[in-house]
Amino acid sequence: xxxxxxxxxxxxxxxxxxxxxxxxxxxxxxxxxxxxxxxxxxxxxxxxxxxxxxxxxxxxxxxxxxxxxxxxxxxxxxxxxxxxxxxxxxxxxxxxxxxxxxxxxxxxxxxxxxxxxxxxxxxxxxxxxxxxxxxxxxxxxxxxxx
Amino acid sequence: xxxxxxxxxxxxxxxxxxxxxxxxxxxxxxxxxxxxxxxxxxxxxxxxxxxxxxxxxxxxxxxxxxxxxxxxxxxxxxxxxxxxxxxxxxxxxxxxxxxxxxxxxxxxxxxxxxxxxxxxxxxxxxxxxxxxxxxxxxxxxxxxxx
DNA sequence: CTAAGGCCTGTAGTCAGGTACGGAGTCAAG
DNA sequence: CTTGACTCCGTACCTGACTACAGGCCTTAG
Numbered sequence: 001x002x003x004x005x006x007x008x009x010x011x012x013x014x015x016x017x018x019x020x021x022x023x024x025x026x027x028x029x030x031x032x033x034x035x036x037x038x039x040x041x042x043x044x045x046x047x048x049x050x051x052x053x054x055x056x057x058x059x060x061x062x063x064x065x066x067x068x069x070x071x072x073x074x075x076x077x078x079x080x081x082x083x084x085x086x087x088x089x090x091x092x093x094x095x096x097x098x099x100x101x102x103x104x105x106x107x108x109x110x111x112x113x114x115x116x117x118x119x120x121x122x123x124x125x126x127x128x129x130x131x132x133x134x135x136x137x138x139x140x141x142x143x144x145x146x
Numbered sequence: 147x148x149x150x151x152x153x154x155x156x157x158x159x160x161x162x163x164x165x166x167x168x169x170x171x172x173x174x175x176x177x178x179x180x181x182x183x184x185x186x187x188x189x190x191x192x193x194x195x196x197x198x199x200x201x202x203x204x205x206x207x208x209x210x211x212x213x214x215x216x217x218x219x220x221x222x223x224x225x226x227x228x229x230x231x232x233x234x235x236x237x238x239x240x241x242x243x244x245x246x247x248x249x250x251x252x253x254x255x256x257x258x259x260x261x262x263x264x265x266x267x268x269x270x271x272x273x274x275x276x277x278x279x280x281x282x283x284x285x286x287x288x289x290x291x292x
Numbered sequence: 293c294t295a296a297g298g299c300c301t302g303t304a305g306t307c308a309g310g311t312a313c314g315g316a317g318t319c320a321a322g
Numbered sequence: 323c324t325t326g327a328c329t330c331c332g333t334a335c336c337t338g339a340c341t342a343c344a345g346g347c348c349t350t351a352g
Contacts, residue, residue, distance in 0.1 A: 114228070
């Protein structure tokens with residue numbers, strides 16, 4: 001059971017000291033009593049908790065959700081954990097779908113811009129300005145023609 | 147050339163009045179001189195600009211980037227517009243890649259959780275807590291076995 | 293013993309894109 | 323003429339996850 005000051009703890013978990021304190025304020029991490037004097041000391045449990053938080057963040061969980069996850073027990077809360085994970089998966093799918101829609105719209109505009117005469121107005125800017133008049137371009141015609 | 151107060155303009159563009167004012171503060175939209183009295187009036191140009199902003203947002207552009215786009219000319223700035231669009235595409239791809247990584251990690255964990263004995267600790271919580279000890283499960287074995 | 297660095301608490305600022313609110317003026321309908 | 327809706331302006335607040343001080347105390351190396 002190693003004992004660390006907050007600075008060493010933060011370094012070990014590869015986060016900033018201020019981040020550790022922030023997690024404490026958020027209630028994700030306990031604030032130990034000062035061991036002697038006014039300096040607080042942290043054990044391996046705190047480090048494990050910080051690493052848990054970081055990994056859960058990498059999976060897309062918010063700090064509020066991570067607070068819930070931290071409250072679960074490996075042995076008795078399987079269903080709850082799986083439910084949270086599935087919910088998160090659904091959110092990720094939704095975000096990916098939105099990004100995918102942006103992607104295809106942008107891709108179409110860029111292709112269009114690359115394949116039309118430069119004497120025409122820029123299809124990107126033009127479509128943003130007047131999306132209603134769907135301009136007929138060489139590109140869109142070639143698409144339509146298959 | 148219709149003339150609208152800010153409320154009608156906002157309604158026509160399907161944004162809030164406060165949002166219009168916010169765009170004015172950001173410099174995306176001009177603040178016209180009060181026509182008479184203290185009430186300002188807006189024309190179709192302002193409406194077109196608001197719609198441009200909304201559509202560009204749907205394509206993933208930030209308000210700062212939209213400010214740049216609004217400064218471009220359909221006829222003379224094709225290259226600049228295309229460059230911005232391509233840059234945005236790259237950012238979208240990056241975000242999708244990150245989401246995709248989250249997605250597959252979560253999917254794996256959920257599957258694992260569904261296919262292992264409930265007498266075992268929850269793989270999701272366990273992996274978050276101890277990612278080093280990669281636990282060997284019926285699921286991971288079946289994967290390994292092909 | 294002293295200086296540098298680390299720790300303590302508390303408050304405030306950052307980013308983006310809004311949203312809310314307060315108080316005062318204005319405008320149109322009834 | 324009043325009432326209610328709308329506008330104007332300025333300022334403050336919101337989310338999420340930090341990040342940055344300020345001012346004071348403690349600790350440790352030289």
